[in-house]
Amino acid sequence: xxxxxxxxxxxxxxxxxxxxxxxxxxxxxxxxxxxxxxxxxxxxxxxxxxxxxxxxxxxxxxxxxxxxxxxxxxxxxxxxxxxxxxxxxxxxxxxxxxxxxxxxxxxxxxxxxxxxxxxxxxxxxxxxxxxxxxxxxxxxxxxxxxxxxxxxxxxxxxxxxxxxxxxxxxxxxxxxxxxxxxxxxxxxxxxxxxxxxxxxxxxxxxxxxxxxxxxxxxxxxxxxxxxxxxxxxxxxxxxxxxxxxxxxxxxxxxxxxxxxxxxxxxxxxxxxxxxxxxxxxxxxxxxxxxxxxxxxxxxxxxxxxxxxxxxxxxxxxxxxxxxxxxxxxxxxxxxxxxxxxxxxxxxxxxxxxxxxxxxxxxxxxxxxxxxxxxxxxxxxxxxxxxxxxxxxxxxxxxxx
Numbered sequence: 001x002x003x004x005x006x007x008x009x010x011x012x013x014x015x016x017x018x019x020x021x022x023x024x025x026x027x028x029x030x031x032x033x034x035x036x037x038x039x040x041x042x043x044x045x046x047x048x049x050x051x052x053x054x055x056x057x058x059x060x061x062x063x064x065x066x067x068x069x070x071x072x073x074x075x076x077x078x079x080x081x082x083x084x085x086x087x088x089x090x091x092x093x094x095x096x097x098x099x100x101x102x103x104x105x106x107x108x109x110x111x112x113x114x115x116x117x118x119x120x121x122x123x124x125x126x127x128x129x130x131x132x133x134x135x136x137x138x139x140x141x142x143x144x145x146x147x148x149x150x151x152x153x154x155x156x157x158x159x160x161x162x163x164x165x166x167x168x169x170x171x172x173x174x175x176x177x178x179x180x181x182x183x184x185x186x187x188x189x190x191x192x193x194x195x196x197x198x199x200x201x202x203x204x205x206x207x208x209x210x211x212x213x214x215x216x217x218x219x220x221x222x223x224x225x226x227x228x229x230x231x232x233x234x235x236x237x238x239x240x241x242x243x244x245x246x247x248x249x250x251x252x253x254x255x256x257x258x259x260x261x262x263x264x265x266x267x268x269x270x271x272x273x274x275x276x277x278x279x280x281x282x283x284x285x286x287x288x289x290x291x292x293x294x295x296x297x298x299x300x301x302x303x304x305x306x307x308x309x310x311x312x313x314x315x316x317x318x319x320x321x322x323x324x325x326x327x328x329x330x331x332x333x334x335x336x337x338x339x340x341x342x343x344x345x346x347x348x349x350x351x352x353x354x355x356x357x358x359x360x361x362x363x364x365x366x367x368x369x370x371x372x373x374x375x376x377x378x379x380x381x382x383x384x385x386x387x388x389x390x391x392x393x394x395x396x397x398x399x400x
Contacts, residue, residue: 002039006113007103010044022129030066032378045081046070082108090116099385100124105131106145114153123158123388130301132170158388163302164323187377193311202285213244213351216290222253226296233344235266251277287312292350310364315357317346332364
């Protein structure tokens, strides 16, 4: 099949250096599809290339055999990048493809691709990647988008991919019929975890004692991640356990000043380490040296960082507001309500029980290998594509 992946961003020259999320999914999925003999192109914005290297949008940039077409943006609103030059490119080339995979939902690229996919009868799959909800930031703007374009994009999709049962319900609440919804998790590139760093390298770099218990958070420093809950639970725990350290790793996303202010107010600054974002081997060193990885999110559809921690053999604690809570609970770690005291209790139990941590670590690794390897996930995607191509474009199945 000839496949076009459409997404709002795809950073050159190494998407992996950008971390996880939609970028990583498009990258890993495209590579696996190429291995299976398909032709893959990516259409995206050039927003993450600040250099002058991308000058000719008619010629692709080749990233590990993936043809990536970058289109300059002329305006943006948060992650909505207006790329007018994608319009003639889609209009001219879309009939050369058998199937379209739209990544993310409320994007300029989705609007344009939907228009010409419907005009020329090319089937497409939509994967919202957790972006459907409207009750957090920009809720009003999202609802306006949906009235203008969003419901039409959903209506005309041949299939939609939900990462979890929770996201499947979100599709249903927006009028998507059951027969269009496929539940399929993101994958993880297991080759990245073949040769893990030696334990102790992260601790050595940041002058942490070998006998200290490390609690790790790795992800965006954003309010919805529940970091205030984690810091408060840690402050309570530190009154009873002396030899513990909270390590917060990740890029700033608007919440760092407030978080540091809270850490100072709780008088635990000497027990909390902020490293900034870490990638590649540096990120793996953090996972390997952590005694437990914690994701205390107020809302989370499919946290890849949890899978990465499991792949490193690190036990995890997550809230029941994470979409993969049912997969993790009792297998790779503990699931707790979004509550400070219960999170503190779970941390206390985990840190004081070496056997528990080892068991969760071993079962977590096995879980990742059996359920989340990219070859298995790609086979599922390939099957979805094949069904869409054989059935043709679909415009039914949504009820407003």
